[in-house]
Amino acid sequence: MFNIVIFGAPGSGKGTQSDKLIEEYGLYHISTGEVLRDHIARGTELGKIADSYISQGQLIPDDLMIKVLEHVLDNTPEAEKGVIFDGFPRTIPQAKALKEMLSRHGSKVHAVVGLEVDDKELVDRLLKRGQMSGRSDDNLDTITRRLNVYHSQTSPLRDYYKEEGKYHAIPGSGEIDSIFSDIKTRLDAIKEDK
Numbered sequence: 001m002f003n004i005v006i007f008g009a010p011g012s013g014k015g016t017q018s019d020k021l022i023e024e025y026g027l028y029h030i031s032t033g034e035v036l037r038d039h040i041a042r043g044t045e046l047g048k049i050a051d052s053y054i055s056q057g058q059l060i061p062d063d064l065m066i067k068v069l070e071h072v073l074d075n076t077p078e079a080e081k082g083v084i085f086d087g088f089p090r091t092i093p094q095a096k097a098l099k100e101m102l103s104r105h106g107s108k109v110h111a112v113v114g115l116e117v118d119d120k121e122l123v124d125r126l127l128k129r130g131q132m133s134g135r136s137d138d139n140l141d142t143i144t145r146r147l148n149v150y151h152s153q154t155s156p157l158r159d160y161y162k163e164e165g166k167y168h169a170i171p172g173s174g175e176i177d178s179i180f181s182d183i184k185t186r187l188d189a190i191k192e193d194k
């Protein structure tokens, strides 16, 4: 099992780079944002709760979010070959829960790929994406709130994973393919080390 966390602010390119990583390493992709949007589209109880937070640019509470991820991990046999976690963890308690969950499966987070992009570019990208995606949270007001939430609640995870020696900072501006090639160089070195 080779597990990667793809980390970064909203709009930093996590989804785009995840698609390329899946192809390259044959990993299973878990995007908690996508899991929640699927529940919203199906009108489930969880979807109703999630919608009330997502549309406000707030995080879903840790307890609930951890249960959701645990359910996905425990019910997805394909996850055994390794997972790209996209959008999880977003808080320190989530990172601690992920560590415990993976250790129950006899595994761990091998690397955290941190896509680093400045706020101005993030806002431009998210506004553009909003015009095409129709996502309820890709409007200026919600984008600003999501970035604030990122800086206050999620970015402390960089230090958390730096202390574990797992954080790999990748400049996330520029060409998609050259960013991917940076990521691949880092990950290949880690895989060889294993």
Ligand code: AMP
Binding pocket: 010, 032, 033, 034, 036, 053, 054, 057, 058, 059, 060, 061, 065, 086, 087, 088, 089, 090, 094, 137, 146
């Ligand atoms: P994303 O698609 O990763 O940008 O996620 C969209 C929204 O889903 C976020 O702004 C949060 O409201 C919610 N969400 C996704 N993942 C998490 C998580 N790990 N913890 C809390 N909320 C989350």
